[in-house]
Amino acid sequence: MKQAKRSVRALSVTTAIVIGxxxxxxxxxxxxDAIKARQETMEGIGDAMEGLAAIAKKEKPFDPxxxxxxxxxxxxxxxxxxxxxxxxxxxxxxETWAKTEVWSDRETFDDTLESAEKAAVALQSVSxxxxxxxxxxxxxxxxxxxxxxxxxxxx
Amino acid sequence: MRVPRGRRxxxxxxxxxxxxxxxxxxxxxPSPLDASxxxxxxxxxxxxxxxxxxxxxxxxxxAPKDAPERREGVPSGGNAFPTPVGVxxxxxxxxxxxxxxxxxxxxxxxxxxxRGISPAGLHYFPAFPYPSYHFMPITDLxxxxxxxxxxxxxxxxxxxPDMPLVSVARRGVGLWKRxxxxxxxxxxxxxxxxxxxxxxxLVRGPGHCGECHTPRNWLMxxxxxxxxxxxxxxxxxxSVPSLRGLVARERYEDAADLxxxxxxxxxxxxxxxSSGGMGDIQASxxxxxxxxxxxxxxxxxxxx
Numbered sequence: 001m002k003q004a005k006r007s008v009r010a011l012s013v014t015t016a017i018v019i020g021x022x023x024x025x026x027x028x029x030x031x032x033d034a035i036k037a038r039q040e041t042m043e044g045i046g047d048a049m050e051g052l053a054a055i056a057k058k059e060k061p062f063d064p065x066x067x068x069x070x071x072x073x074x075x076x077x078x079x080x081x082x083x084x085x086x087x088x089x090x091x092x093x094x095e096t097w098a099k100t101e102v103w104s105d106r107e108t109f110d111d112t113l114e115s116a117e118k119a120a121v122a123l124q125s126v127s128x129x130x131x132x133x134x135x136x137x138x139x140x141x142x143x144x145x146x147x148x149x150x151x152x153x154x155x
Numbered sequence: 156m157r158v159p160r161g162r163r164x165x166x167x168x169x170x171x172x173x174x175x176x177x178x179x180x181x182x183x184x185p186s187p188l189d190a191s192x193x194x195x196x197x198x199x200x201x202x203x204x205x206x207x208x209x210x211x212x213x214x215x216x217x218a219p220k221d222a223p224e225r226r227e228g229v230p231s232g233g234n235a236f237p238t239p240v241g242v243x244x245x246x247x248x249x250x251x252x253x254x255x256x257x258x259x260x261x262x263x264x265x266x267x268x269x270r271g272i273s274p275a276g277l278h279y280f281p282a283f284p285y286p287s288y289h290f291m292p293i294t295d296l297x298x299x300x301x302x303x304x305x306x307x308x309x310x311x312x313x314x315x316p317d318m319p320l321v322s323v324a325r326r327g328v329g330l331w332k333r334x335x336x337x338x339x340x341x342x343x344x345x346x347x348x349x350x351x352x353x354x355x356x357l358v359r360g361p362g363h364c365g366e367c368h369t370p371r372n373w374l375m376x377x378x379x380x381x382x383x384x385x386x387x388x389x390x391x392x393x394s395v396p397s398l399r400g401l402v403a404r405e406r407y408e409d410a411a412d413l414x415x416x417x418x419x420x421x422x423x424x425x426x427x428x429s430s431g432g433m434g435d436i437q438a439s440x441x442x443x444x445x446x447x448x449x450x451x452x453x454x455x456x457x458x459x
Contacts, residue, residue: 049424056423057415097430099392140422144429144437147421152393153431155385 031092038084038098041077048073049143052123056136062129074139075120082113097152109150116142183329185272193261196294198301205447206291206299210361211439214432215245224309231255231309236282238389240375241318243282251308256300264300265293271328271336278328280316281335286377290341290360299361335376350446354454357447358383367395367432383458388431395431399458413452417441 048070054060055067085102102109119139126135207213216230224231230248237243249255256264263274271278271285279285288296315321341360343352358364369377370386385397396406406427407413416425420437428437440448 046424046426049421049426053422053424056419097393137422140420143421143426144434147426147429148432148434151430153388153395153433154427155394155396 031089031096032094033092034084034086034089035092035094035096035098038081039094039096041081041084045074045077045143048077052136056133062132064127067126067132068124071120071123071126071139075117075124078113078117078120082110082117085109097154099150099152102150105149109146112142112146112149116146179326179330182333183278183326185270185276185278185329187266187270187272187276188262190262193265193293193297196297199298200302200305202295203298203300203302205443206295206361207302208439208442209357209447210288210299210363211436212248214435214439216248218309218311222311224311226307226309229306229309230303231311233311233314237391238282239391240280240324241316241321243280243316244314245283246313247309247311248303249306249309249311250304251310254310254312255308256303257308259300261297261300265296268296268299269293269338271332278325278332280325280328281331281375282316284363284366286336287360287363287366289336289338290356292340295361331375334374350450350453351457353447354450354452357451358454362451364398368398383455390432392431396427398455401458402456403459407456410449410452410456413456414445414449417448417452418445 051060051066051070055062060066085098087103090096090098090100090103116139119135119142123132123135123139126132212230213228215234215236216232217234218225218229218231219234222231222233230245231251232245232247234245235242236245247255250257252258259267259274266272267274267279267283268285268291269289271281271283273279291299318324341356344355347355365377365383367389368383368385369379370381370384372378383398385395385399388395397404401407401413402409407416415423416428417437417440419425419441420428420434428434440451443451
């Protein structure tokens with residue numbers, strides 16, 4: 001009887017610990033998953049930017065189809081990125097360089113991301129070489145201002 | 156007659172305090188340039204403008220984004236610059252007579268830039284990076300002043316920093332200067348070519364890269380043995396990257412790659428130059444002639 005009581009108590013303590021820790025575990029996983037997912041998204045944007053930069057640097061010839069495809073990839077990544085900064089994902093098991101302003105100044109963050117997406121969409125329909133550099137510069141400005149406001153410097 | 160012990164101790168303390176205060180006043184005394192240091196010189200505004208951009212003066216001296224007096228490209232100052240020791244409000248650099256540099260002489264300007272001393276004879280806090288500008292020859296300073304004086308005057312009163320005991324701390328900067336401020340201009344390395352030396356000068360002098368990219372010791376003096384090796388961010392947000400071994404660490408392919416990064420930043424997909432305030436600096440450097448950007452890049456990639 002005594003032993004049963006003890007095991008019930010042990011069980012309830014264990015349960016309490018598990019239940020108590022559960023939200024922590026969940027939030028930390030959510031943070032970690034979101035951080036990983038958005039870092040992959042940003043890398044995807046970076047890869048598509050490389051394709052565009054190669055044209056800007058004149059390493060590759062101007063090709064509206066390539067420009068459009070890369071710009072579309074970037075625009076779609078921006079739409080995904082908008083969902084990858086949920087509340088509580090300012091930290092996780094992997095390092096994030098997102099500044100807390102992402103969550104404390106959410107409106108500006110969302111506006112900035114939307115403006116970046118618009119710049120990418122505008123770049124999609126560029127058909128002439130003369131319009132390419134200014135459109136790419138516009139997208140670059142958006143990347144830059146968002147990074148300045150919402151990303152910590154990293155080594 | 157015996158003097159009570161308490162009163163004697165008080166007398167000793169008063170004496171020690173007086174000696175301490177006297178030593179403080181002597182050790183912190185400003186040491187300005189002599190008027191003879193200013194040579195006759197006709198300022199070259201184009202060279203002055205290049206120095207203005209090489210120094211990214213606007214990154215700190217532009218007006219706050221929402222200020223009514225803000226004008227693009229005009230350094231009317233006043234934008235809060237937070238640091239671990241207090242919040243600074245950069246000086247109005249326009250030729251406005253009352254609030255800007257309008258009434259400053261060449262000597263006033265040179266003293267501010269290389270000795271960190273205001274026209275009133277007070278120390279500037281080294282948040283204003285004169286410990287780098289001392290590398291600049293006086294003729295370069297006069298070119299820069301000439302360019303500033305060619306800008307439209309904007310009325311924007313200067314503001315004291317937010318920190319406790321500002322005037323005592325300001326005087327105390329004189330003590331800091333004994334370790335933190337060198338004198339003498341940049342001396343080129345005869346074993347290197349002209350571009351490398353131009354780059355070294357722009358980075359060390361007007362560009363003042365070391366102010367953030369060189370870690371500081373406990374006296375807040377940049378540690379020359381770790382020149383440009385990176386460290387904590389002065390505004391307390393993350394860290395400032397090292398500029399040494401940029402190619403070995405695969406940050407950039409070569410000097411040409413870094414040149415493009417400095418000129419075009421995110422437009423060319425270089426995403427490392429737009430955090431912690433570097434975005435504004437990249438935008439300034441992008442306005443330099445290509446030869447100067449390439450010189451900066453050549454010097455930087457040579458640091459291992």
